[in-house]
Amino acid sequence: MEEQVLISYKGVDINQQELGVLKGVDFELQKGEFVYLIGKVGSGKSTFLKTIYGELEIAEGEATVLGNNMRKLKRKHIAPLRRKLGIVFQDFQLLTDRTVHDNLKFVLQATGWKRKYEIEERINEVLKQVGMENKGYKMPNELSGGEQQRIVIARAILNKPEILLADEPTGNLDVETGRMIVELLREICAQGSAIIMTTHNLNLLGEYPGKVYRCESHRLVPVTEG
Numbered sequence: 750m751e752e753q754v755l756i757s758y759k760g761v762d763i764n765q766q767e768l769g770v771l772k773g774v775d776f777e778l779q780k781g782e783f784v785y786l787i788g789k790v791g792s793g794k795s796t797f798l799k800t801i802y803g804e805l806e807i808a809e810g811e812a813t814v815l816g817n818n819m820r821k822l823k824r825k826h827i828a829p830l831r832r833k834l835g836i837v838f839q840d841f842q843l844l845t846d847r848t849v850h851d852n853l854k855f856v857l858q859a860t861g862w863k864r865k866y867e868i869e870e871r872i873n874e875v876l877k878q879v880g881m882e883n884k885g886y887k888m889p890n891e892l893s894g895g896e897q898q899r900i901v902i903a904r905a906i907l908n909k910p911e912i913l914l915a916d917e918p919t920g921n922l923d924v925e926t927g928r929m930i931v932e933l934l935r936e937i938c939a940q941g942s943a944i945i946m947t948t949h950n951l952n953l954l955g956e957y958p959g960k961v962y963r964c965e966s967h968r969l970v971p972v973t974e975g
């Protein structure tokens with residue numbers, strides 16, 4: 750199969766408030782890959798992901814994400830880039846003032862979907878995919894943590910992203926629920942989205958193999974080839 754590079758970082762330095770977090774990052778993500786990012790608390794995993802969706806500037810090096818030169822990314826390019834990414838992050842919680850269905854509808858409308866029946870059909874599809882087809886009418890606070898995470902994932906895949914970024918998607922969940930979330934992410938990967946997921950749960954790496962990178966001592970180091 751021909752390789753298709755979705756993300757390419759070469760010699761990238763990443764800072765937070767002028768302080769160096771990661772240095773000399775070489776990283777490549779190919780179509781359909783499942784990549785884990787591991788490393789201690791504060792080692793730079795979330796910071797690295799933030800550069801991919803244009804939340805944080807890159808200080809040095811060459812970086813391309815879905816054809817965008819991230820060193821020259823203008824503000825106006827950020828929204829179109831994010832539409833091609835699915836983001837599952839603590840900072841992107843569900844809106845608490847509306848139902849699950851309306852959370853999903855809000856994103857579709859904000860990303861240009863107009864036809865009512867297409868919107869309804871896509872909402873039904875993603876809810877089915879995450880095993881929540883009968884929960885559209887619920888308010889987010891009426892769902893368990895694992896169910897909320899499923900809806901956050903449903904929201905992230907609405908526009909069939911080429912890349913899905915998941916920051917600690919199993920973080921607040923019990924072991925079994927966490928495992929089900931990873932299985933869901935793997936299904937999504939099998940359907941064509943490449944996935945980068947940060948985790949502290951090293952047991953998952955054995956159960957669900959993938960390529961692994963570790964953040965340590967300000968470096969991003971490849972650990973296995975998956």
Ligand SMILES: Nc1ncnc2c1ncn2[C@@H]1O[C@H](COP(=O)(O)OP(=O)(O)OP(=O)(O)O)[C@@H](O)[C@H]1O
Nearest residue numbers: 765766770788789790791792793794795796797964
């Ligand atoms: N908004 C910010 N402003 C300044 N420094 C920050 C900011 N966010 C993170 N940092 C610093 O950047 C470094 C990396 O943090 P980051 O959140 O990327 O780590 P992490 O590996 O994702 O940790 P965790 O496993 O706890 O999520 C830390 O030293 C942190 O203090």
